[in-house]
Amino acid sequence: MKEFLETILPQERLTEFLSIGQILKLEKGEYYIRAGEVPTKLGFTISGLFRYVYVNQEGREFTKGIILENQFLSSYSGMISQNPSYFFIEALEGSEVYSFSYKKWNDLLKTHPFWTQFLLEVIEKAFSKKEKRERDLLLLHAETRYLDFLKEYPNLDKRVNQTIIASYLGIQPESLSRIRKKLGT
Structure with missing residues (x-):
């Protein structure tokens, strides 16, 4: 994690970032955030794999997104609006997350303009991926989506x-x- 973060954060900012959270270990099938709960934390995936998943009333699952190593994860809209998350964040394998509270993140944002710019870049990247x-x-047809999935992941x-x-x-x-x-795959 630190090696990757050193490529996107100056040393002083890296030290600040690493001071606001802690490393959590999750087993396969554990939830980092649960649907129906107001999210209060964000995470950065150190190792492992996660998915954002909606579950309807019949128990059918809809995978909204997949989060790999060195990516941020959160139910951001629920967190900023203080409303319950509509989806779960589930560990798909044993994983480690650098986890930090939304409050500490907001406090960090106020310390230096760098953090606002950094957040904007993360949000822009997430928005582009979502779009x-x-x-x-x-x-796209299902076959094309599958081929694109294999290229992207x-x-x-x-x-x-x-x-x-x-x-x-x-x-x-x-x-x-x-x-x-x-x-033939």
Whole structure:
């Protein structure tokens, strides 16, 4: 984590950032944030893998996003509005997260203009990713979405079960099986 953060944060800012949180270990299947609870923390994935997942009243899961190492994770809209999160953040494998409270993050934002600019860059990157995902779900065929998934997340199909991948792609697992068979993957 520190090595990666050194590539995006000046040393003084890195020290400040590392002073506001702690490392949490989560087992596969544990939740970093639960739907229905008001989120009060953010995280930075050190190792492991997470997903944002909605669960409807019938128990059907919809994978909103996948979070890899060296990425931020939060239910940001719930946190800033102080409303319950609509989704869970689930560890898909044993994981470590650098976790920090929203209050400490806000306090840090006030210490130096760097942090506001840094937050803006993180939000812009997340927004662009979200916009691309929405466009892909609306305009691309399932097979194309799967091929794009394999490019965007190399070897992730070996770490994540196919039901979760199908959920992320917005298709049924049987459809993913047919696509994989057709492509020989």
